[in-house]
Amino acid sequence: MRVPTVIATAFACCLGAGGASAADVGTTETPMPTPVGMRGGFLSEARFGVFSVDPFSEDGAQAAAVHGELLFQRPFTPADLFASYFVPRPHIGGSLDLDGGVSFAFAGLTWSVDLGPRVFVEASLGGALQETRASAFTDAGLEDGVAAGCGPSLRESASVGYRISDAWSFVASVEHLSNNGLCDTPTSMTNFGARLGYSF
Structure with a gap:
């Protein structure tokens, strides 16, 4: 018992x-889970290519610029794919004019939308800071262009891309810079170019 x-x-x-x-x-x-957009580190993509500087300007000058850009990961990625398109990636970059014109640095936000497994479109908005000497920024009646003036300007761009592989992509872009009255003389510039991108 x-x-x-x-x-x-x-x-x-x-x-x-x-x-x-x-x-x-x-x-x-x-512990709190790590946001999806940060699991691969801070860098998302690096892009490098060549742009034609303001090819349709009044003076008809032909100039080229080396263009580089770094895109960072989204701060977070929503579970819903459609909602994730509204979360941008921060970016920084620079453009070096090869013909002695104005070079500039830029930063802003980039929104990307997939149109399929390989094709995507992008839009970006931000600011730029260019050199203040005589440049490819042109104005009617000024054959040699005008000084970029106060330096800061707004920058917008649009792109269409194609993913060659999981890591590499080809991106065709157009960018527009304008000082929007920040300088004494209103100026603007539209550049067209192509870049290769490498995703980390």
């Missing part, structure tokens, strides 16, 4: 210990 009593007592103790352990586990705080 004593053996079953001992076994029953031990079994009850085990159950009690197991229940306490489960309760302890239930009250343990779990």
Whole structure:
């Protein structure tokens, strides 16, 4: 009679210990999950290519610029694919004029939308800071162009891209810069170019 009593007592103790352990586990705080857009690091993509500088300007000058851009990961990615299109990627970049014109640095936000497994479109909005010497920024009646003036300007761009592989893509872009009255002389510039992109 004593053996079953001992076994029953031990079994009850085990159950009690197991229940306490489960309760302890239930009250343990779990770490917050890492946002999807940050799991691969801060960098999302690097792009490098060549742009034609303001090819339709009044003076008809032909100039080329080396163009580079870094895109960072989205701060977060919604679970819904459509909602994720509204979350932009921050970007920074620069353009080096090869013909002695104005070079500039830029930064802003880029929105990307997939049209299929390989084709995508993009739009970006931000600002630029260019050199203040005489440049390809042109105005009617000024054959040599005008000074970029105060330096800062707004920058918008639109792109169509094709994913060659999981890592590489080809991107055709148009960008527009204008000082919108920030300088004494209103100026603007529209550049066209193509770049190769590498996704990290």
